[in-house]
Amino acid sequence: MSDDAEIEKLLRFLYLCPVGLADHGADGQVRMMNALAVKMLMPLSSDGQMENFFTVLEKVAPDLATLVQGYAAPSGMIVQDRAINVRNRREPRHYSLSILRIEGDTYMAALSDVTQTVVNEEIARAALRSQAAQEGRVEILTGVLHDIGNGITGMGTRTAILGAAPPWDELDQLSKLGAFLRQHRPALEAALGPDKAAALLNFVETVVGRFQHRAAEWRETVGLFSKSILHVQEIINIQRQFVHGGSTTRRMLDPGELVEDALAIQRGSFHKRGIEVVTTLDPDLGSFDGDRTRLMQVFVNVLKNAAEAFDVNGSKTARRTLRIRIRRLPPGHLEFSFTDNASGFDAPGGFLTITRGQTTKQSGTGLGLSSCVQTVASHQGTFTLRSPGRGLGATCCIVLPIKMVAEAEASS
Amino acid sequence: MTMNIDHSSLLDDLENADAQALDAADFGIVRMQTDGTVIAYNAYESRLSGLSAASVMGRCFFTDVAPCTNNFMVAERFSEPGALDAELNYVFTYRLKPTKVRLRLLRRAEATEQYLVTLKPGSP
Numbered sequence: 001m002s003d004d005a006e007i008e009k010l011l012r013f014l015y016l017c018p019v020g021l022a023d024h025g026a027d028g029q030v031r032m033m034n035a036l037a038v039k040m041l042m043p044l045s046s047d048g049q050m051e052n053f054f055t056v057l058e059k060v061a062p063d064l065a066t067l068v069q070g071y072a073a074p075s076g077m078i079v080q081d082r083a084i085n086v087r088n089r090r091e092p093r094h095y096s097l098s099i100l101r102i103e104g105d106t107y108m109a110a111l112s113d114v115t116q117t118v119v120n121e122e123i124a125r126a127a128l129r130s131q132a133a134q135e136g137r138v139e140i141l142t143g144v145l146h147d148i149g150n151g152i153t154g155m156g157t158r159t160a161i162l163g164a165a166p167p168w169d170e171l172d173q174l175s176k177l178g179a180f181l182r183q184h185r186p187a188l189e190a191a192l193g194p195d196k197a198a199a200l201l202n203f204v205e206t207v208v209g210r211f212q213h214r215a216a217e218w219r220e221t222v223g224l225f226s227k228s229i230l231h232v233q234e235i236i237n238i239q240r241q242f243v244h245g246g247s248t249t250r251r252m253l254d255p256g257e258l259v260e261d262a263l264a265i266q267r268g269s270f271h272k273r274g275i276e277v278v279t280t281l282d283p284d285l286g287s288f289d290g291d292r293t294r295l296m297q298v299f300v301n302v303l304k305n306a307a308e309a310f311d312v313n314g315s316k317t318a319r320r321t322l323r324i325r326i327r328r329l330p331p332g333h334l335e336f337s338f339t340d341n342a343s344g345f346d347a348p349g350g351f352l353t354i355t356r357g358q359t360t361k362q363s364g365t366g367l368g369l370s371s372c373v374q375t376v377a378s379h380q381g382t383f384t385l386r387s388p389g390r391g392l393g394a395t396c397c398i399v400l401p402i403k404m405v406a407e408a409e410a411s412s
Numbered sequence: 413m414t415m416n417i418d419h420s421s422l423l424d425d426l427e428n429a430d431a432q433a434l435d436a437a438d439f440g441i442v443r444m445q446t447d448g449t450v451i452a453y454n455a456y457e458s459r460l461s462g463l464s465a466a467s468v469m470g471r472c473f474f475t476d477v478a479p480c481t482n483n484f485m486v487a488e489r490f491s492e493p494g495a496l497d498a499e500l501n502y503v504f505t506y507r508l509k510p511t512k513v514r515l516r517l518l519r520r521a522e523a524t525e526q527y528l529v530t531l532k533p534g535s536p
Contacts, residue, residue, distance in 0.1 A: 007462060008462055008463055008464060009459070010464060011462045011463065011507060011508070012467065015461075015463075015477070015479065016476065016479060017506070023508075031509075032505075032508035032509065033505050033508060033509075033510045034505055035478060035479045035480035035504075035505050036479055036480065038480040038503050038504070038505050038510060039479060039480040039482065039483055041482075042480075042483065042502075042503065045503075047501075048501045048503050048512055050503045050504060050510035050512075051510065072419070088483070088484060212433060236472055246466075271485060281533065346417055
């Protein structure tokens with residue numbers, strides 16, 4: 001290849017170089033510059049002046065002359081990856097500028113067009129900001145739903161306790177007083193006279209009647225109130241599942257208190273069926289990590305199932321009993337077991353595999369147990385239901401970790 | 413016939429000029445198709461740029477020959493439809509030396525060819 005051809009090849013290489021290059025002195029005077037550098041810098045030069053590199057860049061990088069002229073080392077990088085923003089006619093362009101001292105009064109400037117990278121970074125930052133804002137809203141919403149859920153659960157507990165309370169003693173006493181007065185009416189008439197005795201009897205019976213009516217209204221109101229609370233709980237639970245893909249705010253819970261609250265809600269059901277509940281708590285259970293509202297729903301469901309198991313034909317046990325036990329299981333777990341002596345069920349190996357639609361009840365939908373299994377699984381626990389056979393009772397066993405591990409930690 | 417960069421009939425002259433006439437011009441002439449493909453590159457332009465006509469023929473002028481023109485000031489003007497006759501001051505990097513030039517961009521409406529004409533002030 002001739003010298004001319006070599007030179008042409010070199011020129012062509014530099015003309016088409018995808019990086020803007022300029023050779024200049026300490027005073028900024030340009031000695032050489034390739035085509036891309038001109039293309040990039042033209043929007044900055046109103047009069048097409050490209051003779052002085054510092055002058056061209058003065059508006060966007062006014063300190064270049066100072067940096068270059070203040071650089072004492074004989075060679076080395078003076079400016080590295082400085083962001084230069086240039087607004088051309090249509091859109092801003094973003095360049096990365098580096099200036100290298102090659103030797104003496106010879107400096108090389110390199111300009112790279114990083115517009116697409118900057119745009120991509122801005123898109124990524126905007127996406128992160130949007131995600132952070134969304135997560136913030138979700139966090140607030142989750143917290144609000146959690147607090148409302150806890151409040152509603154507390155209301156439900158108190159309402160259930162009120163509903164399960166025995167009949168009013170005062171009414172019972174007043175009824176007995178009415179019966180006593182009727183029984184001893186002759187003596188009463190002798191003491192008060194027939195008119196006053198009749199008036200007193202009438203008064204007491206009227207009061208008893210009104211109190212009975214009000215008691216019935218009270219029970220009906222409490223029942224409606226319980227249903228409404230349950231409905232609100234279901235709505236909140238759906239919303240909590242929806243928000244944040246089902247993750248919820250967790251806190252440390254007292255296992256005994258949790259079961260006791262669930263029992264309070266179902267106490268009326270056990271009382272009505274004559275079921276004796278025996279609870280045994282191991283000492284030093286401590287607290288555990290969980291979502292109170294969702295676990296309450298699990299325990300209430302388990303207790304409801306246990307109570308209804310006594311309704312099944314063939315469960316005419318002389319003494320109906322539900323035994324609840326909470327104990328620590330090494331390493332770092334709690335076991336909640338609910339053992340009844342009700343109808344039981346037949347299942348391979350004694351264990352019932354719970355899938356959506358699976359039920360132990362004749363009229364059940366199987367959605368309650370499936371939901372329980374899912375909730376317990378979301379707490380990194382296990383839910384099992386076993387029975388030695390039909391008519392031989394059943395045990396529901398829930399094992400939960402005292403402290404859940406983070407998802408990444410769990411997967412590793 | 414001597415072509416003049418400032419003459420109003422320059423486009424007529426360019427269209428009628430053969431390769432020899434183009435080389436005789438005392439300014440640079442790049443004849444290209446409307447997609448930028450170079451079909452003539454005269455001696456003046458070749459001398460200043462250091463690129464032979466043979467090496468640039470058939471290449472896209474805006475991307476493969478003079479990428480400094482691939483912007484809104486030059487290439488985008490050519491990409492707009494219709495006739496074009498525009499003048500502007502520009503900087504070319506002839507042999508890597510930033511050089512102020514006058515450019516004249518020419519095209520007839522509906523034409524299949526277009527011209528970029530360059531004059532380095534003070535050059536013979």
